[in-house]
Amino acid sequence: MTPQEVETALEAMRGLFPETPLQLNDHLSARYGANIYLKREDLTPVRSYKIRGAFNFLRKIVGDSPANTTFVCASAGNHAQGFAFVCRHFGVQGVVFMPVTTPQQKIDKTRTFGGEFITIRLFGDIFDQCYAAAREHVEAIGGYMVPPFDHADIIEGQATVAAEVIQQLPEGVTPDLVVMPVGGGGLSSGMTGYLAGRVAQDSMVFCEPAGAPSLRRSLEAGAVVTLPKVDNFVDGAAVARIGDQNFAALRHFAAEQVVIVPENAICVTMTEMLNVEGVVLEPAGALSIAALDLLPPERLAGKTVVAVVSGGNFDFDRLPDVKERAMRHAGLKKYFILRLPQRPGALRDFLNLLGPEDDIARFEYLKKSARNFGSILIGIETGKRENFAELFARFDQAGLGFEDITENEILANLII
Structure with a gap:
């Protein structure tokens, strides 16, 4: 180049x-x-930008290729849409392989860009299966595989x-x-x-x-x-x-x-x-x-x-x-598991610990963790990240048992 x-x-x-x-x-x-x-x-x-590479790849082939040449790509995203747009521009047939799990919105956009020049085939649950099917199709029809990135053109x-x-x-x-x-x-x-x-x-x-x-x-x-x-x-x-x-x-x-x-x-x-x-x-x-x-x-x-x-x-x-x-990364939202006593007024006592900018975004009773205590999942949003340090201090002063699970990926994926 x-x-x-x-x-x-x-x-x-x-x-x-x-x-x-x-x-x-x-x-x-x-x-x-x-x-x-x-x-x-x-x-x-x-x-x-994917339209650029697809255009350059096809422009170097279209002029010298037979009219019935078919181009193929495997993609569930931007490469598919750029490929479809370019196939319509050159008036050539293209086949787009997408995983079965591809969102309908992406399928529809690809079809819109390619119109009558594009055929969409859904295959496999993951991209590797989809890509393998596209390669087999290219070999079967003698077409051109248009890769997303690993090609000089x-x-x-x-x-x-x-x-x-x-x-x-x-x-x-x-x-x-x-x-x-x-x-x-x-x-x-x-x-x-x-x-x-x-x-x-x-x-x-x-x-x-x-x-x-x-x-x-x-x-x-x-x-x-x-x-x-x-x-x-x-x-x-x-x-x-x-x-x-x-x-x-x-x-x-x-x-x-x-x-x-x-x-x-x-x-x-x-x-x-x-x-x-x-x-x-x-x-x-x-x-x-x-x-x-x-x-x-x-x-x-x-x-x-x-x-x-x-x-x-x-x-x-x-x-x-x-x-x-975004809020979690900015330190404006956190999730906790609280261990609250099972007695009248316990929840009110907890609410009194919250500051003026603290807002409860999630509250869910999980289970009794002991005869006299219960576990609660709670999400709190606040106006400034430093508010959480003050809230933690009030939790400790009140002797409230809690665990911050905001960055615990296993627990967060399971229950948040």
């Missing part, structure tokens, strides 16, 4: 959709004392994000930091390849969710590592194994350049961007913004920073869970 090849791909792409904005964000710039630019890939026609297509950034920055301005999310590595390997020689190597910052740090672990090991399990909350970046070609392009970076972002911290960013900026982001799309909080303040102060917002395909049915996670 050369810069000229990326720019040729970008020129061809203009026949499909206009450039996405590079916006100076005043809110974030004021917070960090820097010039924070957001590259808004959530504003492509399919609300993610996909990487070249995603590199057009960086080419646009360079064109859109004010004249004479070079980014001091480029922050980009990592899943399979298509976006990051493409952008860093194009920016090599334009932006210093140590100015590249990668971010991964804590539940799927495939690039970080691979850089630490010096070879591609397959994670034994991943947390799928950040579904757009929850990849157990970074692509082989992608890692080959990224292996010269230091493991310390990868920022690991807790899933709940991503939720804080999602709710803030929605409430303050009116911007709807999916978890992977919020990764690069959430990572800013984890960088040393002096690394941002006075600098020009480009953060890639990779996507905005968010299912609002997930909003209550996102809000819940």
Whole structure:
């Protein structure tokens, strides 16, 4: 991949959709004392950058392929939607394999983007089963498999994000930091390849969710590592194994350049961007913004920073869970198991311990733990995180038995 090849791909792409904005964000710039630019890939026609790689892959084949060639992909998310949009653009037949468990909303959007040119096949409960079925189908029909990230033409297509950034920055301005999310590595390997020689190597910052740090672990090991399990909350970046070609392009970076972002911290960013900026982001799309909080303040102060917002395909049915996670991460909501005496007035005595900003969000009687005591699950929201320290002090002074289970994943998953 050369810069000229990326720019040729970008020129061809203009026949499909206009450039996405590079916006100076005043809110974030004021917070960090820097010039924070957001590259808004959530504003492509399919609300993610994935359309770029799919377009570049197909454009190199369509002109030379027979009219009855069929393209195939396996995806339950943004890659499927970008693939479907591009198949309709070129007027070619595409087959999308999705797990049976795929939300109906994603199936419907993929069908809308592809129209009559797309066939959707649901197979298997997990992605690996779905992907295996797609591979078998490609071999049976002699079609083309369009991978989500591990292919030179996909990487070249995603590199057009960086080419646009360079064109859109004010004249004479070079980014001091480029922050980009990592899943399979298509976006990051493409952008860093194009920016090599334009932006210093140590100015590249990668971010991964804590539940799927495939690039970080691979850089630490010096070879591609397959994670034994991943947390799928950040579904757009929850990849157990970074692509082989992608890692080959990224292996010269230091493991310390990868920022690991807790899933709940991503939720804080999602709710803030929605409430303050009116911007709807999916978890992977919020990764690069959430990572800013984890960088040393002096690394941002006075600098020009480009953060890639990779996507905005968010299912609002997930909003209550996102809000819940955000409040827990911010220290504004906690869950306890209380051991209350079984006597008249015990509950009233407990309520009198709450402060003026403390609010009960969950109350559930669990069982009697002894003849004269009962266990209660209670969730408390408050206005400031420091209020909990004062509440704990009042609990101790009153001799109240309690256990904070907010960060106990096993108990929280079972009863919250």
